[in-house]
Amino acid sequence: MEQTSPKEKHASAVTVVVDIILVAAFFAFMFWVMKAHVPSSDPKMITLWGALTALCLTGVFWLALWMFRMVWRFQYRRPAE
Template identity: 45%
Template sequence: MSTEKLTSSKTILFDLVLTGLFFLFMTTMLRAFVPAHTPALIWFFAGFTALPLTGVFWLASQMFRVTVTDQIRRKKAEKGA
């Protein structure tokens, strides 16, 4: 097995940007489901609801990236051996 890291600082930065965009998207989409009357409360609760969804998205993107990177490295190792 290779001891190289499966992620780099560039991929983590890319995932952070993607996660931020996902948070903004989910906050915007969830505003319609908040039973509040003031816009400030609507934005607050929509953002608060989007936080765990964004956390799951972050974890899923990290697991996906590590799995794909590992599979690519294994295929290269099999072809080289």
């Protein structure tokens, strides 16, 4: 297997900005979805648990996004067989 050179950057300024926008949009969507599933009538608890749940799911989304990007880069740069 070929190792990437230490000088090769995996993230540019554009990919970081795109990631921030995607992750923020995913968090907002998940927060909106999760608020409806919190079994409480207290608005503070609904906000707290909706945000905490959305935060966990957003972390998984961010990891999946980076794994997808790495696999895509590897497949794109691999020589055709």
